[in-house]
Amino acid sequence: MxxxxxxxxxxxxxCTVDVVLLTLRDAQLQVLLIKREREPFAGxxxxxxxxxxxxxxxxxxxxxxxxxxxxxxxxxxxxxQLASFSGPARDPRGWSVSVAYVALVAAPQAPQPGQxxxxxxxxxxxxFDHGRIVxxxxxxxxxxxxxxxxxxxxxxxxxxxxxxxxxxxxxxxxPINAVSFRxxxxxxxxxxxxxxxxxxxxxxxPAQLYRLRDEYRRTLSLAGRGLNA
Amino acid sequence: MxxxxxxxxxxxxxCTVDVVLLTLRDAQLQVLLIKREREPFAGxxxxxxxxxxxxxxxxxxxxxxxxxxxxxxxxxxxxxQLASFSGPARDPRGWSVSVAYVALVAAPQAPQPGQxxxxxxxxxxxxFDHGRIVxxxxxxxxxxxxxxxxxxxxxxxxxxxxxxxxxxxxxxxxPINAVSFRxxxxxxxxxxxxxxxxxxxxxxxPAQLYRLRDEYRRTLSLAGRGLNA
DNA sequence: ACAATAGTGTCTCTAAGACAATATACG
DNA sequence: CGTATATTGTCTTAGAGACACTATTGT
Numbered sequence: 457m458x459x460x461x462x463x464x465x466x467x468x469x470x471c472t473v474d475v476v477l478l479t480l481r482d483a484q485l486q487v488l489l490i491k492r493e494r495e496p497f498a499g500x501x502x503x504x505x506x507x508x509x510x511x512x513x514x515x516x517x518x519x520x521x522x523x524x525x526x527x528x529x530x531x532x533x534x535x536x537q538l539a540s541f542s543g544p545a546r547d548p549r550g551w552s553v554s555v556a557y558v559a560l561v562a563a564p565q566a567p568q569p570g571q572x573x574x575x576x577x578x579x580x581x582x583x584f585d586h587g588r589i590v591x592x593x594x595x596x597x598x599x600x601x602x603x604x605x606x607x608x609x610x611x612x613x614x615x616x617x618x619x620x621x622x623x624x625x626x627x628x629x630x631p632i633n634a635v636s637f638r639x640x641x642x643x644x645x646x647x648x649x650x651x652x653x654x655x656x657x658x659x660x661x662p663a664q665l666y667r668l669r670d671e672y673r674r675t676l677s678l679a680g681r682g683l684n685a
Numbered sequence: 686m687x688x689x690x691x692x693x694x695x696x697x698x699x700c701t702v703d704v705v706l707l708t709l710r711d712a713q714l715q716v717l718l719i720k721r722e723r724e725p726f727a728g729x730x731x732x733x734x735x736x737x738x739x740x741x742x743x744x745x746x747x748x749x750x751x752x753x754x755x756x757x758x759x760x761x762x763x764x765x766q767l768a769s770f771s772g773p774a775r776d777p778r779g780w781s782v783s784v785a786y787v788a789l790v791a792a793p794q795a796p797q798p799g800q801x802x803x804x805x806x807x808x809x810x811x812x813f814d815h816g817r818i819v820x821x822x823x824x825x826x827x828x829x830x831x832x833x834x835x836x837x838x839x840x841x842x843x844x845x846x847x848x849x850x851x852x853x854x855x856x857x858x859x860p861i862n863a864v865s866f867r868x869x870x871x872x873x874x875x876x877x878x879x880x881x882x883x884x885x886x887x888x889x890x891p892a893q894l895y896r897l898r899d900e901y902r903r904t905l906s907l908a909g910r911g912l913n914a
Numbered sequence: 915a916c917a918a919t920a921g922t923g924t925c926t927c928t929a930a931g932a933c934a935a936t937a938t939a940c941g
Numbered sequence: 942c943g944t945a946t947a948t949t950g951t952c953t954t955a956g957a958g959a960c961a962c963t964a965t966t967g968t
Contacts, residue, residue, distance in 0.1 A: 467736050468697035471782055507696045508771070510780035515772040540769045540784045542737070543744040551739035553700055553782065555769045618920070633958050638921075640957095659967035660918040680956095847947070862931050867948075869930095888940035889945035 470552035473519045474505035474586065476538065476593035477528060479564040479573065480610045483626040485597070486564070486573040487590055489582075490527050493570075496548045497583035501572060503590070504528055505554065520557040529568060534560040534609035538593050546585045554584075558593045562612040601627045605646045605677040608668055614650045616663035617641060640679055646672040699781035702748045703734035703815065705767065705822035706757060708793040708802065709839045712855040714826070715793070715802040716819055718811075719756050722799075725777045726812035730801060732819070733757055734783065749786040758797060763789040763838035767822050775814045783813075787822045791841040830856045834875045834906040837897055843879045845892035846870060869908055875901040 477488040489501040504527035506519070513519040517535060524530050538556040546552060564573055574580075576594045581587065600606045607623050608615075621637050641647055647666040654662035706717040718730040733756035735748070742748040746764060753759050764786055771782040793802055803809075805823045810816065829835045836852050837844075850866050870876055876895040883891035 467699065467738075469700040469737060469739060470696065471698040471700060508698060508782070509696075510698060510773065516769060516782065537768055539766055540745060542784070544739065553737070553745065553784065555771070555782065616920085634920095635922080635959080636957050654966090656966065658918070659916090661920045661965035663920055845947085863947095864932080864949085865930050883939085885939060887945070888943090890938040890947045891940095892947055 470547060470550055471508045472505055472547075472552060472554045473508055473516050473523055474503045474541075474554050474556045474584075474589055475520050475524055475528075475535075475559055476503060476556065476590055477524065477530070477533075477559045477561060478576070478593065478597060478610070479561050480623055480626055481564050481573060483622070484575045484577070485594065485627060487576050487579070487593075488528055488567075489572045489574055491570040491572070492583070500583045501574075501580070502583050503586045508555075516555040517557065520555075520559070524559060528571065529565075530559075530561065533562075534606075538589070538596060541585055541589060554589075556589045556593070558596060560597070560606070560609040562610055598627060598629075600676075603679045605644055605668075605672060608646070608672075614653060614665035614667045616655050616665055618663055620666075644677040644679055645669075646677040699776060699779055700737045701734055701776075701781060701783045702737055702745050702752055703732045703770075703783050703785045703813075703818055704749050704753055704757075704764075704788055705732060705785065705819055706753065706759070706762075706788045706790065707805070707822065707826060707839070708790050709852055709855055710793050710802055712851070713804045713806070714823065714856060716805050716808070716822075717757055717796075718801045718803055720799040720801070721812070729812045730803075730809070731812050732815045737784075745784040746786065749784075749788070753788060757800065758794075759788075759790065762791075763835075767818070767825060770814055770818060783818075785818045785822070787825060789826070789835070789838040791839055827856055827858075829905075832908045834873055834897075834901060837875070837901075843882060843894035843896045845884050845894055847892055849895075873906040873908055874898075875906040 479486055490504045492498050492500050492502050504523050506523045508516055508519040513522060520535060521532050536558050538558045540553055540555045542553040544551045567573055576590060579590065601624060607627055611620055611623050617638060621634060625632055646669055648669050650665045650667055653665040655665055656662035708715055719733045721727050721729050721731050733752050735752045737745055737748045742751060749764060750761050767785040767787045769782055769784045773780045775781060796802055805819060830853060836856055840849055840852050846867060850863060854861055875898055877898050879894045879896055882894040884894055885891035
């Protein structure tokens with residue numbers, strides 16, 4: 457191979473995005489995996505991902521949204537950059553960089569053919585370094601749930617405080633004091649009651665429904681000292 | 686241009702690393718900028734950065750260490766991935782992805798020719814999107830300083846608690862209760878006194894010198910609820 | 915009215931801040 | 942000894958958890 461080929465291979469790299477789309481089903485954090493149609497690893501379950509297309513994507517986040525739309529059939533849920541993963545061995549096609557994103561959705565629509573929701577704690581071996589990426593994403597989400605409003609993106613609006621409480625508990629895997637929880641949600645100031653709307657769940661007092669304030673739809677609200685779960 | 690060129694340009698992208706090397710000088714957080722020798726932006730001050738070399742780098746962190754060594758003449762200080770920045774416009778050479786890193790050093794050796802330490806709060810316009818990258822890095826460092834041992838990497842070992850205290854205060858820009866600070870450092874459990882070593886600074890009681898425990902040389906220690914500065 | 919869950923009031927306990935007391939060096 | 946900073950002891954105060962009480966619905 458000649459020098460120019462070499463320097464080209466050296467400077468222009470395989471560049472992909474991978475999306476860790478998480479949701480809460482059966483009180484478990486689950487991740488969307490897609491059956492790969494092409495090599496490498498055709499037939500295996502893997503994260504939705506794909507090449508970054510310089511000609512169509514404005515940036516990597518844009519590529520992630522495109523992948524999410526094309527492979528998961530989703531509009532734009534909460535999306536946050538996780539980290540980049542790189543190296544010569546992670547993709548058999550060669551030295552590559554993958555910019556990984558975490559996305560959260562509330563309503564896990566019935567999976568289309570080829571889509572699978574699997575609990576993050578019971579994953580099989582995944583191709584590429586997707587196992588590591590998922591683990592990284594789960595760490596981030598669990599950690600951030602301790603002191604931010606992140607989990608609201610796992611909850612379909614409008615929702616009640618007891619529902620949100622349950623989501624925090626499922627994520628953190630431990631009980632959270634209900635009084636403190638209400639105090640925290642209150643001081644985070646990100647929720648507003650839906651006037652008059654209550655949710656009756658049985659022969660007892662119905663719960664007030666809340667929605668996210670518009671200001672917090674793209675921004676998280678951070679608590680001073682966590683939920684101390 | 687033909688299809689294969691097109692798809693090549695589309696799938697193989699310009700991939701660089703940029704390093705935000707920070708230190709504390711004159712009680713100010715400062716960043717290392719390098720006078721660029723080549724186009725684009727030759728002559729301008731910019732972050733040390735460069736292409737990722739598939740043939741020599743094991744991953745992007747490796748590329749960042751190489752850049753740091755070549756352009757800043759530094760061994761491997763504390764290094765942490767910050768985020769990736771991408772898009773068609775950030776680099777005039779074309780659609781690019783840059784994986785940015787934050788690095789921290791204690792002793793700001795006298796800058797070599799072409800190297801400049803500038804306070805992060807008084808930066809000129811920087812080329813590429815380096816202004817944004819620095820701002821992002823500074824946010825991260827200041828934020829993480831609130832609840833972790835990160836700032837010890839800005840302190841030459843061994844150091845005294847009053848010195849470290851001063852570093853935290855300089856970073857966070859507000860006074861920290863000295864008693865709470867000691868309690869926190871104690872419970873973080875990352876420091877060990879250097880037996881018998883004290884630092885006399887004048888006609889008064891000298892301070893105990895400490896060093897970082899080996900276990901925490903690469904890992905940070907996290908506090909339960911921050912320093913509540 | 916009863917059962918069951920939603921939401922509140924308030925006491926307790928933990929941990930952060932304030933402040934004062936003690937320790938130790940150099941002169 | 943006197944001074945200046947290091948270090949510790951302990952009181953005060955803010956916020957998290959526990960627990961009991963009130964509120965509101967369907968039956």
